[in-house]
Amino acid sequence: MFAFLWFGMDPASFRIRREGLSWKSDVRLGLLLMLVGTLGAWLVWAMEWRQILVMFVPMSLGFHFGALRVLKGCLRAAGFPVRTLFPNVLEAHGIGDFWSRRWNVGYSQMMQRLVGRPVEALAGANAGVMAIFIVSGFLHELAITLPVRNGFGLPTVYFTLHGILTLLERKRGRPFGKIPALLAVAVPLGLLFPPAFQNEVIARCLGVFDMIKDVNAG
Structure with a gap:
């Protein structure tokens, strides 16, 4: 199961x-x-x-x-x-809270266990956080840019940026807030999903409605 x-x-x-x-x-x-x-x-x-x-x-x-x-x-x-x-992403208090408790909790748990904690034990808490985001960037390269052979490096830039913002939240001692966190996730989404992936994968998923239309027409 x-x-x-x-x-x-x-x-x-x-x-x-x-x-x-x-x-x-x-x-x-x-x-x-x-x-x-x-x-x-x-x-x-x-x-x-x-x-x-x-x-x-x-x-x-x-x-x-x-x-x-x-x-x-x-x-x-x-x-x-x-x-x-x-869980409800609209309840996120900041960027760190969004990625650790609101978005894909199973994935964040896995990354914390396999990457964050081992790196933290060797190089400290901040290094553990950055390692999670950088490795996440590499993994998303495998899932996003490699299949379409385009946009290499952009997902890593996206996650590295969020790692830096998460550390800035820690340094200031309080989260940035809900609206800034959601904007930080949404505005640079084109980095995570480069144009080639948008056109060849995401847009094609909408093609299921073309198939339904053709079936109904037939």
Whole structure:
């Protein structure tokens, strides 16, 4: 179950089944977000909008916050006490909080265990934080720029920038706040997803509506 049906890094949740776990609210919210995300993606396709943030938001809403929330509810209904992988990003207090507690919690847990803690033990806490972001950049190069063979280095720049901003938050002793954090994530999104990836992968995902249109026409 953990290896094939879950995107998190919490195998202990699958050791023992529990009774009476709440799950219905997760399924209801997840299905609603899937519907909203699908309608939003259809609107983007119909209007031929191809700006990265406009394309990414409804697709992310449908999958990250919708489908994965439904999956969480189903696993909890089966007795596995898994946690939400993508909590409400609108509650992020700052950049560090966004990446550690709001966006892809399973991935952040993995990076903390495999990269952050070992580097911190050798070179200190700040080095551990930067190592997480830099390695994240390299991993996203493999997933984004390598397949399209374009935009090399841009995802690493994106994550390195966020690592620096996270350290600045630590140095000032308080987070930057919700709005600055969300802007810092959204505005340079074109670095994380270079134009070639936007056109050859993200925009093509919207092509599913072309297939549906063709089927209906036929």
